[in-house]
Amino acid sequence: MGNAFLNRTVDGFLKIGAVGASKVAAEETYDCLKKGPSRFPFWKFSKDKLEDALRKICKEGVYWGTTAGVYVGMEYGVERMRGTKDWKNAMLGGAITGALISAASGHRTDKVIGNAITAGAIATAAEFINYLT
Known part of the structure; x- marks a missing residue:
């Protein structure tokens, strides 16, 4: 992006946001498999459950990403103001x-x-x- 502050903030948002989204995706997959019949676990998987899972994945990814982006940006800003790492x-x-x-x-x-x-x-x-x- 041409700006070190923005580069670091966006990088932190994307990387840690992906971690948060992956965490929820794994949890939702486990819950789906655990609740379904043992032989055909996807029979009880509905469109509503899928939409709910996607909503949770996006929400958690954005929350983790935002937190990481703010942290990386603040740490970089403090480093620049203090002039030391x-x-x-x-x-x-x-x-x-x-x-x-x-x-x-x-x-x-x-x-x-x-x-x-x-x-x-x-x-x-x-x-x-x-x-x-």
């Missing part, structure tokens, strides 16, 4: 992302702060694990 960028990017996603979901202040702390901690842990490998 270290674990603190992941921590701040995760905290900002947790707060933004939580606030956009309509949570109260206490929940927003808790989600910001949690997301910052997860991002920092992931960054430390990444350094170990």
Whole structure:
């Protein structure tokens, strides 16, 4: 796209969105096979079930992708503002992302702060694990 910020954000959205969609697709497939008769599992698979599964897949893919895109964008923005590449960028990017996603979901202040702390901690842990490998 010609812009490093947009490139990273869109890349994060697409990659992690695909992971989220794949997760739900696997869950829905398992549920379908589990509920059907053992010999012909697809007999009980209706158009409504398929539409419901596709709706869940798209919703989850967009949610995971949006969260990842916001995180990647925030981490990159913090890195550019600070002028250094270290674990603190992941921590701040995760905290900002947790707060933004939580606030956009309509949570109260206490929940927003808790989600910001949690997301910052997860991002920092992931960054430390990444350094170990």
